[in-house]
Amino acid sequence: MSRGNVSKKWVITIIAGVAAVGLVVAAALFQPWLLFVDVEVDEALPAVETAEPSAAPMPTVTPSPEPAAPVQLSVGELISHEHETTGTVRIIENPDGSRVLTLENLSTSNGPDVHVWLAETPVVPGFDGWFLADDAGYVDLGTIKGNLGNQVYEIPADVDLGAYPSVYLWCAQFAVSFGAASVA
Structure with missing residues (x-):
């Protein structure tokens, strides 16, 4: 095997490794699976009471503290x-x-x-x-x-x-x- 082929294989391996790491980092950052989950x-x-308006006058009552x-x-x-x-x-x-x-x-x-x-x-x-x-x-x-x-x-x-x-x-x-x- 020639030196040129060995160098090319190392370059391709390094590029593939960097791409794989980049994909893992991008996936962790963007979490695209959340779009499907x-x-x-x-x-x-809490049940909130809604008061209906009444036509009859309301009797005077001392308001409770709460x-x-x-x-x-x-x-x-x-x-x-x-x-x-x-x-x-x-x-x-x-x-x-x-x-x-x-x-x-x-x-x-x-x-x-x-x-x-x-x-x-x-x-x-x-x-x-x-x-x-x-x-x-x-x-x-x-x-x-x-x-x-x-x-x-x-x-x-x-x-x-x-x-x-x-x-x-x-x-x-x-x-x-x-x-x-x-x-x-």
């Missing part, structure tokens, strides 16, 4: 950004004063490192809104539990909800919004 979550959602049932503080509908996203977002205060954010009937794409954020940035529809959530302050409520279904996230007691009018499903790995809802 759905994770459905069906957590129990409500008997969870109270809806705000609600919004998710809009799509980078990925088709639908569902309802509710912020609910429980009788004990704790607050939760619910994602109801969520449907979005699965993806790597997607988080639920309360954000200072307003929701902007279309491409212009894809990259805004991390332009200002936000509170990370955790990694999304699944891309389908009903989910509940605790909101820390020290969070001023008035400062965060939006909820984003934010892919931290690629710094892009999957979808968002205004809850102001």
Whole structure:
């Protein structure tokens, strides 16, 4: 065997090795299999009472110190950004004063490192809104539990909800919004 053939074989082996390592790194980074895997979550959602208007005058009653049932503080509908996203977002205060954010009937794409954020940035529809959530302050409520279904996230007691009018499903790995809802 000539020296030229040995050199070519080494070059081809090195190129093949670098390509294989590159594919493994790309697969680990982009996780393309997530596009084909759905994770459905069906957590129990707090039952929020809705009061029907009454024609009869309400008797005067001394209000109790805390409500008997969870109270809806705000609600919004998710809009799509980078990925088709639908569902309802509710912020609910429980009788004990704790607050939760619910994602109801969520449907979005699965993806790597997607988080639920309360954000200072307003929701902007279309491409212009894809990259805004991390332009200002936000509170990370955790990694999304699944891309389908009903989910509940605790909101820390020290969070001023008035400062965060939006909820984003934010892919931290690629710094892009999957979808968002205004809850102001």
